[in-house]
Amino acid sequence: AKAAGRNALCFFDPAMQAAATERAALHADLHRALRDSQFELHYQVQVDETRRPIGAEALLRWRHPARGLIFPGSFIGLAEETGLIVPIGTWVLRTACLQLAAWAARPETAHLRLAVNVSARQFRQAGFTDQLRELIVLTGAPASRLELELTESTLIEDAEAVVERMEELRALGIRFSLDDFGTGYSSLAYLKRLPLSQLKVDQSFVRDVMSDANDATIVETILGLGGSLGLSVIAEGVESEDQFAFLAARGCREHQGYLFGRPMGLRDFEALLAVHHA
Numbered sequence: 470a471k472a473a474g475r476n477a478l479c480f481f482d483p484a485m486q487a488a489a490t491e492r493a494a495l496h497a498d499l500h501r502a503l504r505d506s507q508f509e510l511h512y513q514v515q516v517d518e519t520r521r522p523i524g525a526e527a528l529l530r531w532r533h534p535a536r537g538l539i540f541p542g543s544f545i546g547l548a549e550e551t552g553l554i555v556p557i558g559t560w561v562l563r564t565a566c567l568q569l570a571a572w573a574a575r576p577e578t579a580h581l582r583l584a585v586n587v588s589a590r591q592f593r594q595a596g597f598t599d600q601l602r603e604l605i606v607l608t609g610a611p612a613s614r615l616e617l618e619l620t621e622s623t624l625i626e627d628a629e630a631v632v633e634r635m636e637e638l639r640a641l642g643i644r645f646s647l648d649d650f651g652t653g654y655s656s657l658a659y660l661k662r663l664p665l666s667q668l669k670v671d672q673s674f675v676r677d678v679m680s681d682a683n684d685a686t687i688v689e690t691i692l693g694l695g696g697s698l699g700l701s702v703i704a705e706g707v708e709s710e711d712q713f714a715f716l717a718a719r720g721c722r723e724h725q726g727y728l729f730g731r732p733m734g735l736r737d738f739e740a741l742l743a744v745h746h747a
């Protein structure tokens with residue numbers, strides 16, 4: 470009866486069957502990707518209010534041998550469901566720490582910080598703090614220029630354990646940025662308890678900041694909140710001069726978006742930096 474049920478499902482819903490097959494193939498491919506080093510980090514510049522580069526966000530890319538470059542939106546969800554995000558996240562952190570150490574060794578790039586996205590499952594894994602401590606020692610990366618981007622949904626569940634883990638990591642010198650800020654449900658009381666350095670205004674508010682009065686108010690509120698909590702605020706998704714001017718006029722001092730540079734491979738990113746030193 471069970472087999473008949475499966476067949477019935479297969480017969481009546483070919484689209485669902487196709488999706489399951491596609492998923493299984495993607496899962497197998499993700500394993501291979503790790504084994505065969507098909508992942509890359511791309512770097513998107515972060516600038517200060519004078520447009521000077523202050524750092525980068527590392528963004529994961531998958532160089533698939535047949536399908537070309539695949540963006541995280543197509544595979545991070547599956548990686549999280551299957552737990553593959555843990556070894557993938559380890560690869561991301563190791564690569565980021567190696568890069569940070571390389572930048573630290575050259576005077577022109579020594580000031581740069583690097584922001585890395587960490588998924589909830591990765592952040593909660595046993596031994597995460599030890600792993601980072603070892604990576605920092607092993608690579609010689611300056612911990613104070615490593616920034617972990619967490620989302621409100623990562624922080625909200627089991628708050629006690631999360632705060633404790635953040636404190637451990639902060640003791641190593643690591644900093645935290647709260648990604649996609651404004652889209653979650655953090656209460657002010659809760660925010661105050663977290664050892665954060667930065668709020669990252671979600672790009673959905675920046676997108677319409679010039680045309681939507683509500684979004685403009687939200688951005689202003691987040692800037693005010695950051696100020697009163699002693700946190701820096703970075704805006705992401707800045708695409709136009711108008712948006713940049715609006716944000717800067719309201720005291721936003723850190724910016725990221727296509728206006729300053731798209732995410733790009735390491736060589737292109739270092740070429741972009743070189744323009745600023747010329």
Ligand code: C2E
Nearest residue numbers: 528529540541542561586587588706707708726727728732
């Ligand atoms: P996110 O952390 O919110 O990253 C910002 C996304 O906005 C990136 O998409 C970036 O390419 C895009 N973006 C940057 N500037 C602009 C702009 O001016 N306009 C617009 N429209 N978009 C802009 P991407 O690279 O496709 O990454 C998507 C998401 O995947 C990230 O969202 C993050 O949640 C996740 N992700 C990326 N890399 C990693 C990783 O190493 N680990 C984990 N766990 N998640 C990652």
Ligand code: CA
Nearest residue numbers: 526586618648
């Ligand atoms: Ca991010």
Ligand code: CA
Nearest residue numbers: 648649671705
């Ligand atoms: Ca974001």
Ligand code: CA
Nearest residue numbers: 673677681684
């Ligand atoms: Ca809107």
